[in-house]
Amino acid sequence: MRIGIYISVSVILILIQKSTSEAVSRPSPPVNVTIQCDNYGVEVRWEYPDLSQDVHFLVVVKESVNPNERKNYTTRNLSLNISSLLFNSSFNTYFVNVTAVRGRKRSDPSDSDSFSFNKYATSKIKCYLDFPEVKLSAQNGKIHIQFVNPLHLYRNTPALSNNTDDLKYTVETEEGSTESTCEMKTERCEVLIGFSELREVYYVSLTGQIGQRPLNPRACQFKGDIRIYPPFTVYLYPVLGVALTLLFITTILMLLVKKFYSEIKKKSMAAFPNILVFEPTQTHLFEPLKLYQEAVASELHIEPKEQTTLLEICSDEEPTSGDEDVGGRDLDNASPYRKNALDEDDTGDDSGGYDCPHALRLEMSPGDMVNAYGI
Template sequence: MRIRIYISVIFILIQKSTSEAVSRPSPPVNVSIQCDSYGVEARWEYPDLSQDVHFFVEVRDREERKTYTTPNLSLNISTMLVPSPTKVHFVTVSAVRGGQKSDSCDSDNFSFNEDATNAEIKCYLDFPEVELSPKDGKLHIQFINPLELYRDTPALRNLDNQKDLDYTVKTEERVNNTTCGAKAKTCETSIEFSEHRGVYCVSLTGKIDWGRKLNLRSKCFTGDIRIYTSFTVYLYAVLGVVLLFLFITGIIILLVMKFTSEIKKKSITAFPKLLVFKPTQIHLCEPLKLYPETVTRDLHIEPKEQTTLIKVHSDEELNSGDEDMVSKDSNSENLYRDNGLDEDDQSNSPIGYDCPHRP
C-alpha cells in the first residue's frame, strides 16, 4: 500500500516538473551594450517573438542593482546607471510569460573609465565639433568644453569637483598639449605652421578626470592663413610719417625764429651807441624828394644896347702901328662884308656885344 502511495507521489512530481518545463519561456540571447556620449542602451535577441512574453532587465554592479520591465528588445538604461568614476556595470535580461521566468542572459562588463581593468566594454565620449579659422597667421581652434557639453550624461552626471580638461592637438609638424578650464564654456587654442600648405589638418583627443576619454576628432581647413597687410595700414603709416615730419618742421621753424630774434637783440646791443640812430634822426635816412619847379613857358628876352669898344693905345703904339691898324681895319671891314654883316645888321642883332674894352 505504501509502495503505491510513493509511486503516485513520484508520478505527480514528474508530471508537474514536465508541465512547468513546457510552460517556462526560453531565455533571451546575445545581450549587448551600446554606449555613446549621451547614453547607454542594452540590446538582446529572442528566438520566438510570437509568444506573449516581456523582459525583465537588471542593471547591476558590485553594490547596487536596478530593475525594469519592457516588451521591447532594447532598453535605454542611462537613467539606471549609478554615476561613479570607478563603477563597472553589467546587464541581466530574463524572459517572463504567464508568471514564469526564464533563465537570465548576462552582458559583458562595461565602464566609462578607461582604466577599469575588469571591463570588457569601454565607453568613450565623442570629442565636440571643432571650428577652424585663420587668426594672426595661425590656425585658430575652438570647440565647446566637453565638461559643459556632457554634464548631464551618464558619464559625468552628478560628478562634482571636475578637474580641467587636458587635450592634445596633433598636426603633421608637432604635437601640442594644452588645458581648458573646468568652468569655461568654450575651449580654444592656436597652432602655428612653418609654411603655407593650402590645406591644414589637425587631430584632437582628450581625457577628462577619472579616465573619461574623448574619441579622436580630425578636421581640415582649406584656405590661406597667412597675414596680408591691408592698404589702409600703409596709408595710415604714410600719413603718420607726414604728420610727424610737419610737426618736426614746425618746431624747427619756431626754434629758428626764436634764436634769430635773440641773435638780433644781442647784435644790436653789441654795436656802439654812435651807430645806433635815435628816433629823431630817422628823417636822415629818408630818400630825397624831387619837387617840380615853376617855369614860364612863353619867355621873352629884350635885346640890350650894343656898345662899341675902342681900344686906346699909346703914342708909340699909334705911330708904330698906324699902318697895321689901317690894314687890320680894312681886313676887318672886308671880313664883315664877306660875312654879309654891316653896321645896321649888327645894331639890329638881338644879341649884341655889350662888354666894353679895357682902357
C-alpha cells in the first residue's frame, strides 16, 4: 500500500515539474489589446512586457455572424491595420485576439472588445464615420447647408465596402429638425433651413447614417444677416428710367422753346417798317488796298532831243562890234536871234521905253542843259 502511495506521489511530482518547465518555456501573452476604428479603417494595438524575446504576434480576426470564418495575419509590430481583413462591415460584429509566438511555442491569446460599424449591433465598441465638413451661407433669407457626400469621400474605405445605401441625415436647429436624403450619385449634399425670427448666431447640428453605419454628429454655427435685400438692379433700372424720361422731356422743351423763339423773331421783324431794315454791309469795300509793283526797266536810257534855243537879249545900247562878234559867235553856236512868239502876240507900242519882253524862254535839249549848267 505504501508502494502505491509513493508511485502516485511520484507521478504527480513529475507532472507538476513538466507543466512548470513548459510554462517557463512558453512566451508570455500580449496585454491591453485595444481597437481604434474610424471612417478610414480599423487598427488594433497591444503591449508586450518583454520585447527582448525573439517573438512575433499572430493576429486573428473573427466575426459574430460566422464564428468559423476567420482571417490571420503575422507581424512583429505592436499594432496592425486590419481594415483589409474586415468583411460585411455594415452588419458584422468583430473580435480580435493576439497571440505571442516564439519558435514553436505560443502564448495564451489575448482578446479585444467586440466592435462593429452597425449602430444596432450589441458590441462594446461602436465605430462611427466622421461627418464631412459643413459650409453655411445665407441664401434667400435662409441658411444654406452644403457638404461633400460621404459616400464619395469614404467610398474606398472598408466601412463602406459593398455599400448600396444612400445617406440619410438630419439637420437640427433651435426651432426643430429637418430630415433629408443625399443619393449616392450626388457629389455634394445641400439643403435650405429657414428661421422664424432673426438671430445674431444660428446654431446647426447634423447627424446621419449610411444604411446602419452611423456618422459622428457635426455642430456648426453661422454669424451674419440672412435677410433678403433687393438686388442693385432693382434700384438701378428705375433711376435710369427717370433719368432718361427727364432727358427726353428736357430735349422736347428745348426744341419747343427754340421753335417758339424763331417764330417770335420772325413776327417781330415783320412788325418793323422796311426803313429800319438795313442791307448787309458790303464788306468788300473795306478790304485793304493791294500794292502792285510796276515793271520798270532796270536801266533808264534818255534819248537826246535836238531843240533850238531862243535867246533874247535886251539892251539900251547898241552892241559894239566886239560884242557883236562875241554875240555872233555865241549865236552861231546856239541859235539865230528871232522874236519870241509871245512878242508877236503883244499889241503894246514901243513908246513905253521898254521894247524887250522880260521873259526869257529857253528851249534846250537835255544834253544842252547838261553842257550849259554843268549838271
